[in-house]
Amino acid sequence: MHQVTTRTRASTIAGIAALALIAVGLILPAFAPRSLIQDLFFILTMLTLAQLWNLIAGFGGMVSVGQQAFVGIGAYALFAGVILWGWDPVPAILLGGLAAFLLAIPTAFFAFRLAGAYFAIGTWVIAEVTRLLIAQWKTLGGGTGTSLPREATSDIIGVEAIANLFGLRDAAARDVLAYWLALALAVATMAAIYALLRSRTGLALAAVRDNDNAAQSVGVDARRVKWLVFLAAATMTGLVGALIFMQTARISPDAGFSLTNWTAYVVFITVIGGIGRLEGPILGVLVFWGLQTAFADYGSWYLLALGLLAIATMLFAPRGLWGLIADRWGIALFPVQRRLILEGAKDG
Amino acid sequence: MIWLDVLVQGILLGGLYALFAAGLSLVFGIMRLVNLAHGDLIVFAAFAILLITATFGLNPFLAALIAAPLMFAAGWALQRFVLNRVLGKDILPPLLCTFGLSVALQNGMLEAFSADSQRLSVGPLESASIDLGPVTVGTLPLLTFASAVAAIFVLNRIFYTTALGRAFRAVSDDPTTASLMGLDPKSVFAIATGLAMVIVTLAALYLGVRANFDPSIGPARLLYAFQAVIIGGLGSLWGTLAGGAIIGVAQTFGAQINPEWQILAGHIAFLIVLLIRPRGLFPRAVD
Amino acid sequence: MALLSTHGLTAQYGQFKALFGVDLHVDPGECVAIIGANGAGKTTLMRSITGVLRNAPEMILHNGTPIGALPADQILQRGIAMVPEGRKLFPSLSVEENLLIGGQVRKGSGRWSLNEIYALFPILKDRRHSPGTALSGGQQQMVAIGRALMSNPGLLLCDEISLGLAPVVIRDIYAALPAIRATGAAVIVVEQDISRALAVADRVYCMMEGRVTLTAPAKDVTREAIHAAYFGAAA
Numbered sequence: 001m002h003q004v005t006t007r008t009r010a011s012t013i014a015g016i017a018a019l020a021l022i023a024v025g026l027i028l029p030a031f032a033p034r035s036l037i038q039d040l041f042f043i044l045t046m047l048t049l050a051q052l053w054n055l056i057a058g059f060g061g062m063v064s065v066g067q068q069a070f071v072g073i074g075a076y077a078l079f080a081g082v083i084l085w086g087w088d089p090v091p092a093i094l095l096g097g098l099a100a101f102l103l104a105i106p107t108a109f110f111a112f113r114l115a116g117a118y119f120a121i122g123t124w125v126i127a128e129v130t131r132l133l134i135a136q137w138k139t140l141g142g143g144t145g146t147s148l149p150r151e152a153t154s155d156i157i158g159v160e161a162i163a164n165l166f167g168l169r170d171a172a173a174r175d176v177l178a179y180w181l182a183l184a185l186a187v188a189t190m191a192a193i194y195a196l197l198r199s200r201t202g203l204a205l206a207a208v209r210d211n212d213n214a215a216q217s218v219g220v221d222a223r224r225v226k227w228l229v230f231l232a233a234a235t236m237t238g239l240v241g242a243l244i245f246m247q248t249a250r251i252s253p254d255a256g257f258s259l260t261n262w263t264a265y266v267v268f269i270t271v272i273g274g275i276g277r278l279e280g281p282i283l284g285v286l287v288f289w290g291l292q293t294a295f296a297d298y299g300s301w302y303l304l305a306l307g308l309l310a311i312a313t314m315l316f317a318p319r320g321l322w323g324l325i326a327d328r329w330g331i332a333l334f335p336v337q338r339r340l341i342l343e344g345a346k347d348g
Numbered sequence: 349m350i351w352l353d354v355l356v357q358g359i360l361l362g363g364l365y366a367l368f369a370a371g372l373s374l375v376f377g378i379m380r381l382v383n384l385a386h387g388d389l390i391v392f393a394a395f396a397i398l399l400i401t402a403t404f405g406l407n408p409f410l411a412a413l414i415a416a417p418l419m420f421a422a423g424w425a426l427q428r429f430v431l432n433r434v435l436g437k438d439i440l441p442p443l444l445c446t447f448g449l450s451v452a453l454q455n456g457m458l459e460a461f462s463a464d465s466q467r468l469s470v471g472p473l474e475s476a477s478i479d480l481g482p483v484t485v486g487t488l489p490l491l492t493f494a495s496a497v498a499a500i501f502v503l504n505r506i507f508y509t510t511a512l513g514r515a516f517r518a519v520s521d522d523p524t525t526a527s528l529m530g531l532d533p534k535s536v537f538a539i540a541t542g543l544a545m546v547i548v549t550l551a552a553l554y555l556g557v558r559a560n561f562d563p564s565i566g567p568a569r570l571l572y573a574f575q576a577v578i579i580g581g582l583g584s585l586w587g588t589l590a591g592g593a594i595i596g597v598a599q600t601f602g603a604q605i606n607p608e609w610q611i612l613a614g615h616i617a618f619l620i621v622l623l624i625r626p627r628g629l630f631p632r633a634v635d
Numbered sequence: 636m637a638l639l640s641t642h643g644l645t646a647q648y649g650q651f652k653a654l655f656g657v658d659l660h661v662d663p664g665e666c667v668a669i670i671g672a673n674g675a676g677k678t679t680l681m682r683s684i685t686g687v688l689r690n691a692p693e694m695i696l697h698n699g700t701p702i703g704a705l706p707a708d709q710i711l712q713r714g715i716a717m718v719p720e721g722r723k724l725f726p727s728l729s730v731e732e733n734l735l736i737g738g739q740v741r742k743g744s745g746r747w748s749l750n751e752i753y754a755l756f757p758i759l760k761d762r763r764h765s766p767g768t769a770l771s772g773g774q775q776q777m778v779a780i781g782r783a784l785m786s787n788p789g790l791l792l793c794d795e796i797s798l799g800l801a802p803v804v805i806r807d808i809y810a811a812l813p814a815i816r817a818t819g820a821a822v823i824v825v826e827q828d829i830s831r832a833l834a835v836a837d838r839v840y841c842m843m844e845g846r847v848t849l850t851a852p853a854k855d856v857t858r859e860a861i862h863a864a865y866f867g868a869a870a
Contacts, residue, residue, distance in 0.1 A: 057440065058440075061439075061440070063439065063440055063443050063444075065384070065447065110619060110622055110623070113622055113626040114578065114622075115582075116380065116382075116439050117376075117380070117381070117382035117439045117442075117443055118376075118382060118574070118578065120382065120384065120443055121382065121384070121570065121571065121574040122622075124567075124571060125571055125574070125575065125615055125618065125619075128568075128571060128611075128615060129612065129615045129616070129619070132611060132612040132615070133612070135608075136608070259567065260451070264447070264451050267444060267447060268448075271444050271448075275440065275444075299455075300454075300455035300456075300458040300459050301455070301459060302455075303451055303452075303454075303455040304451075304452050304455040304456045304459065306448075306451065306452075307448040307449065307450070307451035307452025307453075307455065308448065308452050309448075310444060310445070310447070310448030310451075311430065311445050311448040311449060311452070314434050314441045314444055314445045314448070315430065315433055315434065315445070318434070318441055511735070511739050514728060514732050514735065514736050514739065515736070515739065517725065517727040517728055517732075518725045518727075518728060518736050520727065521725040521726055521727050521728070522723060522725060524687060524707070525719060525723040525725070526725075526736075527686075527687070527706065527707035527708050527711075528685055528687070528707055528711060528716075528717045528719060528723075529708075529711065529736050529737055529739065529740065529782070529786075530708045530711035530712055530739070530740030530741050530786065531708055531736075531739070531740060532706070532708045
């Protein structure tokens with residue numbers, strides 16, 4: 001008699017703690033200052049982007065440096081929905097997901113034709129092409145960009161209810177709404193990734209990452225798994241992009257398709273925290289937020305240091321900070337490794 | 349006649365892109381490493397030439413001669429102390445390492461040289477041109493193209509007729525067996541990256557004398573280089589020249605129609621080739 | 636003093652232990668055969684000696700010097716050359732380039748040069764501009780042997796050089812062995828073909844499950860003793 005499990009004692013505790021954290025997160029706006037809500041919005045959106053990049057690169061072996069394409073197209077779709085078709089910004093976020101999904105199809109079609117490491121630059125080219133094309137879209141401001149009209153941002157669904165509930169002004173209530181949406185996206189993304197990794201598809205993904213041909217020979221349809229994961233990650237990235245720019249209410253091609261903001265930072269968060277683990281980006285985003293708060297005023301010195309830090313991580317701790325912690329204490333909060341438990345044997 | 353002129357300008361521009369691409373292609377061919385900082389290293393070399401020009405009052409061509417061995421040393425050290433340690437079966441670590449390097453280099457140069465546009469000045473040569481009957485071409489673009497042809501010719505000679513080239517091909521085929529022949533693959537890789545940086549210096553020279561440059565333009569040069577490599581077919585240096593020419597021609601034609609379309613047209617040409625010839629125009633049989 | 640000796644040599648791949656304290660030695664000019672079934676540890680032993688697998692320094696001595704921890708390229712520099720299992724010719728190199736690269740780093744002082752290799756295996760001269768991998772299996776094996784000889788080694792290791800070849804081809808290849816030994820080089824041949832091994836070697840080691848189970852002069856060894864050492868006493 002035996003069973004296969006991924007559960008560990010730490011993961012049970014982590015599961016309970018995660019539920020408690022989500023509950024606290026939900027009621028936080030009742031007593032937290034507005035600046036904390038804004039910081040948490042930043043942390044949650046970056047965390048979601050990092051988890052999505054971690055999914056395709058860390059778990060799927062598809063190192064994309066073109067994720068800014070999906071952030072940008074998602075944001076522009078929201079602006080188009082609001083400005084051109086008069087949608088409310090909240091449902092227009094869904095347009096962002098749809099647009100990113102549609103863009104991901106040709107992106108995957110082209111980029112998957114490029115072997116190994118050239119995949120990375122292929123995604124980058126697509127992002128550049130998208131940026132240049134969007135810059136030609138004159139009704140949305142062309143190369144200089146545009147803002148959400150005041151009337152659209154002043155009566156977003158739910159803002160008034162939040163304002164009344166917490167006794168806040170409209171601007172602060174909008175932050176709370178964006179924060180809740182970011183929390184929902186972050187939780188949904190991580191839950192979905194966790195479920196995916198524990199499913200048969202997750203096993204197939206691991207097999208594909210480790211060896212495309214070998215995975216195919218044991219019956220894993222590598223192409224299908226890669227397409228599925230890439231499209232899903234792009235769609236979610238588009239939703240996050242739309243949400244971020246709903247919050248800032250202003251967009252330009254350079255901001256929406258920024259390599260630094262939407263790919264470089266995301267890569268650094270994942271790498272420094274620990275790539276190929278769910279815990280990595282969580283730790284990474286906290287470290288990143290700390291660095292950002294302390295040193296962002298130093299501008300390019302700060303980015304220089306981040307770049308060097310990423311190199312140093314790859315050289316000396318390729319599995320990131322979480323890798324160091326896991327090696328030292330052997331804990332996994334979100335285990336995806338399967339372990340065989342023989343009856344009577346003690347749970348490790 | 350204008351279109352013939354545009355075509356010739358495009359092909360000559362392709363020479364510059366082939367120079368961007370040759371180093372990238374060399375390194376990928378030998379160690380399957382894609383250096384995401386390649387474009388930034390070109391800009392870095394351009395600043396190095398500028399610095400030598402300014403410090404010693406030299407002509408940029410002479411300054412490049414001094415910069416080349418320094419860049420060789422920089423490439424050698426980069427490979428020896430950083431990239432060799434992350435090369436392996438997994439393509440992720442070297443990619444992320446060079447991505448970190450790209451960001452670090454851009455911002456380091458921004459601090460050191462500011463965001464101002466710079467240019468390498470070569471005096472009257474900049475505006476000199478040669479009348480070739482139906483078209484008149486700039487001397488500098490022509491010189492760039494000739495240098496690209498020469499560089500690719502020399503690289504091919506090194507690759508296929510020298511002991512060093514033999515070592516390059518052997519470690520590329522099978523590093524373990526190459527080590528049984530007494531070769532240290534890591535030393536060979538370091539020499540290869542050093543050599544790639546010499547080509548980068550040459551590319552940087554023409555980048556700097558033909559147009560303005562600043563610390564932020566590296567990534568775009570990486571994309572052009574990459575597109576030339578893929579269009580040409582992995583492992584074919586002459587193919588890379590053809591790939592560069594296709595990107596160059598697409599860009600000059602795009603710019604002729606609408607200046608805003610210059611860059612976009614190059615990217616589109618790349619995607620079309622990728623669509624109809626995924627392995628490039630001149631794919632090597634063995635890869 | 637032995638040319639090469641191993642002392643309690645162990646090796647493992649991750650959790651899997653492949654060698655359990657192997658002791659053997661080769662004297663200058665001697666030809667030693669190592670026989671054993673698949674998985675006996677023969678190839679692991681070769682990988683350890685050539686530095687592809689690293690060991691503790693003292694586990695392998697060359698002329699009394701500890702070399703167990705040296706990388707492969709330095710092992711070759713000391714005059715230990717390898718004909719790897721499966722030949723492992725470089726596909727991007729022609730036959731002649733494959734030979735040249737063998738002597739590129741270490742030329743050694745001795746008989747072997749490009750012309751001498753062509754004299755030993757005349758067919759290679761006709762095909763010298765072909766890609767190494769375009770040749771027949773037997774010809775490829777000749778290139779692999781020639782490539783190792785180009786460094787004029789004091790010790791030549793041959794890992795399964797008859798594997799997958801027709802008997803008549805194997806005979807041709809082994810016919811080169813006396814010429815190689817005539818230069819004074821010691822040779823280790825790893826073989827699964829017992830009678831072939833006994834015919835060419837001065838001494839034979841038999842391995843099983845990562846251990847040496849028999850060592851004897853080739854002319855004294857009996858079929859029964861080999862059978863016991865090869866398959867275990869119970870068989």
